[in-house]
Amino acid sequence: MKIAIVGAGLVGRVVALNLLRDGDHTITIFDKDSKEGIKSAGFTAAGMLAPFAELETAESVIFDLGKRSMELWKPLLKEAGVYDGLQIKGTIITAHPQDMPELEHFITSLKNKVDEADEIKLLNAKELSTLEPELGHHTQSFYLKDEGQVDSQRFIAFSTNYLDSMPNVIWREHTSVNKLEAHKVYLDEVNDEIFDWVFDTRGLGAKEHFSDLRGVRGEVIWVESKEIDITRPTRLLHPRYKIYIVPRGNGCEGIDLDYCKDCKIAQTPNSKRYIIGASEIESEDMSPISVRSTLELMSALFTVHPNFGEARIVNSETNCRPAFSDNLPRIENEKGLTRINGLYRHGYLLAPAIVEKALNEGIRR
16 A cells, blocks of 8 residues: 555654554655654653553553553564663652652552552562662652553664665655645645555644644653662652653663764763653643753752762753643544544553554554
């Protein structure tokens, strides 16, 4: 089939990888930005796979889709050549002593939603110290053993290289699309290109079709430290903000460059990198991170471990995640056209399962 994918962010790439496994299709990928994808929300994201932790503010369908996605990520990453981009070592959730009632309420709400949450384990300081020595000074924490992360920056970089190497994939980068219809991609009001099937994975770019689509601003900060070695995603609950710390190891390890070729950011030798997030602001402002968000995130980070006070801020990223009023993803299928949108803050948690469902209900039917 002759297929168009409009929007080369996370979802568009997952669609492309699936279609390449399905058959000998010719795939044209349209995107308003460059094929490197560093302006996409998928590049900005921390890539957390946290079906349990997200249950507090999400429907149980997010949990079910998230568990399926975690099964699908390993073959997807292997297809793209990212053999070390998936980590399933669990998540640590902790709080300061005065905030422990909020943490206990958080865990109780998870257990009330799904039976599997009964396996969430309460750790005392000694047990936490065994699991994550750097966090042993926290008196109590919870361990969600079946969670993890995808290295989102590596996935975007490697999927670019993989798709670029395929002779049946055509990139149309820096190309604005006016609108989509079944079998048709309009580059302006009158000129169209014809395809057997069109996939609309534009995120916020699809507002001409989805009138109730909105952007939710998220901000993350990348820090590096030679003094901290946390190996699992860690969340800190706080009455005003909930932050996460996602370890990325040494992104340039084994690479004979003074910067990481995957994320294009300089890295200090022998340091560990962490992605700190994430604000959630009802705004479509794409400007750089605010002073307020920076202060809140960094202050909370310092309270997780004082050695973060000597960490170095090497980058900050801001993006807007597409969402509908119910914060649930949406699939629309008709003959010759599939639209996938509204993954909200659950991009990496949902993308493989949502794409699988969309393809099975549409082009594979």
